[in-house]
Amino acid sequence: MSQETIFTKIINREIPASIVYEDDDTLAFRDINPQAPFHVLIIPKKAIATINDINEDNAHLVGNLYVAAAKIAKQNNFADDGYRVVMNCNEHGGQTVYHIHLHMLAGKEMGWPPYQDTKKETI
Ligand code: DGP
Secondary structure (H helix, E strand, O other): OOOHHHHHHHHHOOOOOOOEEEEOEEEEEEEOOOOEEEEEEEEEEOOOOOOHHOOOOHHHHHHHHHHHHHHHHOOOOOOOOOOOHHHHHHHHHHHOOOOOOOEEEEEEOOOOOOOOOOOOOOO
């Protein structure tokens, strides 16, 4: 399942975005609502709706997102200091755009765990 989202419009240059990286399969652009000094979204040009839709046939496109992340980190001089990449899935994961994307956050020290919860139950 993959439907058109706002990210398809960015890929097709129908709406503007601040693009920081592009190759044949991958695009990266600044998040409209940055949560760190450097916050970009790295997406496959071929739409995949959620992590649940990743399979053996499209896994290389996901691997390419990490290759792009490593290049972007080096180009922007935060490879050594470090950074975080995260991909949200569906409602509990906080996904709002159903075209998979790596959030790449850099430029400050990240907290861990990424959320506060008083319960320590596991499933
Ligand atoms: P997520 O919640 O993981 O699905 O993240 C979606 C991100 O997409 C969110 O951080 C905001 C960003 N976003 C949504 N619409 C646009 C847009 O039109 N342009 C840009 N640059 N980012 C967008």
